[in-house]
Amino acid sequence: MSTTPAIDSFQTGFALRPDLLVEAADPAGVRAAVRDAAARGLSVAVHATGHGLPGPVEGGVLISTRRMDGVEIDPERRTARIGAGTTWEAVVAAAAPHGLAPLNGSSPGVGAVSYTLGGGLGILAREFGYAADHVRSLDVVTADGVLRHVTPDEEPDLFWGLRGGGHRLGVVTGLEIGLVAVDRLFGGALAFDGDAAPEVLLRYLEWTRTVPDTCTSSPSAMRYPDLPQVPEALRGRYVVSVRVAYTGTAAEGEALVAPLRAIGPAFSDSLREMPYTESHTIHSDPPFPHAYYGEGLMLGGLDAGTAARVLELTGPGAPMMTVVQLNHLGGALAVPPAHDSAVPHRDAGFLLRLLSPLDGTDVAAVRALYARVAEETAPYALGRALNFSFGGGDRTDGFHGAGTRERLAGLVSRYDPASLFGGAYGISRDAR
Structure with missing residues (x-):
């Protein structure tokens, strides 16, 4: 098997060991690879950046689309x-x-x-x-x-x-x-000491009931690892942050976030007007490859008591480091598009995301912790988010409702009767 750079992956927790790696430069290369795989009776998976791998790739044909980047x-x-x-x-x-x-x-x-x-x-x-x-x-x-x-x-x-x-x-x-x-926005993050996490979540949930649809936000809680690539002020520290993106004016943005600033002293405040090209600094996601397991739970709503129990399960006393993020949904997300799609759970009020590093961590223990979180949030559960479920490729429940599942299955029978693209989640999908 080739070990060219094309098989490198941002997600390092799952091995990629296809029988054949194809580096496609254009659609003709993809067509040739698919036809060859079908003739050989091999499955097909797709790989670009490797952010969202649902699990390992063993055997079959892996098509790298990395060169198709126009x-x-x-x-x-x-x-x-x-x-x-x-x-x-x-x-x-x-x-x-x-x-x-x-x-x-x-x-x-x-x-x-x-x-x-x-x-x-x-x-x-x-x-x-x-x-x-x-x-x-x-x-x-x-x-x-x-x-x-x-x-x-x-x-x-x-x-x-x-x-x-x-x-x-x-x-x-x-x-x-x-x-x-959109060429600019008001956004950034407020970071509080983790001891204030329950209060921050309580006040945040109250705040979401007042914000316009032009505001998208998410709090996150995590204990930062004590690693050289982490800023020194954060190493080993439990932190709760609230990230905001708002397309109104800077003055309107300042007024909008005033209730968040009133929660208490923040040890970091990056809220500002910025060009859209700097929008990635709002979350400052880690840019380096690493191993992780993740889950996304679509919730109809959430109360402060349940949020506090989730923080207690996943905080510094948890058996492994876990990043918790709560995305505020609703607004345009709840409006069906002009042309219907298979995007599910449009009635969700929040997305609860869990992510745990896998280096030296037992996957079974991570799954057990996530199951406890799912139990706590069960009264609000609508399903799971395909884009944010990393590593649980053996589970397909909750991604779509029954009607959408049946319709997708009908399309698979029509366009892929031999299950050439069958794989983890029943979807051999390009790692995001």
């Missing part, structure tokens, strides 16, 4: 054409000179295509909805080796299923997405 901006139509290996960093940089922005996530190094196919919950999500809602067209190689151009009018069933259904229906080689007229 971006073309049409400023008049406010669209971008992006290749399968493109990261959000490249799309943001290409759109910015035109005063435009994509609906990217918090990490600039994440692959834009798979992020979007899984729904795409971005830093401006409450104002503009899921990234999948802004897809204009897709180019996909299906199991028969045919490159299909998919729009609401051409292949409408695929257009529905690919947006929110992941890679189970084929290898997407490129997307055309709509951009939004």
Whole structure:
């Protein structure tokens, strides 16, 4: 097996050991790889950046799309054409000179295509909805080796299923997405000592009932590891942060976050007006590869008491380091798009995200902790988030409702009857 850089992955917790690695430079290369795999009776998986691997890849054909990283901006139509290996960093940089922005996530190094196919919950999500809602067209190689151009009018069933259904229906080689007229925002983070975490969550939940849809936010609680790559002031410290992105004016933003600042003294305050090209600093996600396990729980609501119990389970006394993040949903996320999609759980009020480093950590122990968190939040549970479930490839429950599952299964029977793309989660999806 080749060990070229194309098989490197941001997620280092799961091995990639395909029988054959194909570095596709264009859709023709993807077509050839899919046809060859089908002729040999081998499964197909897809890999770009490796952020969201659902588990290890053993055997079969692994198609690397890393070289398919082109971006073309049409400023008049406010669209971008992006290749399968493109990261959000490249799309943001290409759109910015035109005063435009994509609906990217918090990490600039994440692959834009798979992020979007899984729904795409971005830093401006409450104002503009899921990234999948802004897809204009897709180019996909299906199991028969045919490159299909998919729009609401051409292949409408695929257009529905690919947006929110992941890679189970084929290898997407490129997307055309709509951009939004945003070139700056008010945002950043307030960081408090972890001892104040229950109070911060209580006040935050109260605050979310008052904010406009133009405000997207998420608190996060974690005990930082004592590692050289972590800023010295944070090493070994339990911290709760509230991150905010708001597209109103700076003066309006200052008034909006005043209740958060009133919670108490913050040891770090980065809230400011910034160009959109600096939006990745709001979350400052780690840029270095590492091993992790994660889960995303879609909740209809959340009360302060339940939030406090989740913090108690996952805080400094937890058996392993766990990052807890609560994304405030609603707003445009709850509005069905003009063209229906397979994106589920639009009635969710919050997304509860759990992530634990795996280096030296027992996966069974992580799963046991997450199960306890799921029990605490069960009264609010609606399902699970495909884009934020890392490592649990043997579990498919909760990703979609029964009707969507049945419709997706029908599309699989139609477009991939031999289950060429079958894999973890039943979706051999490009690692985000």
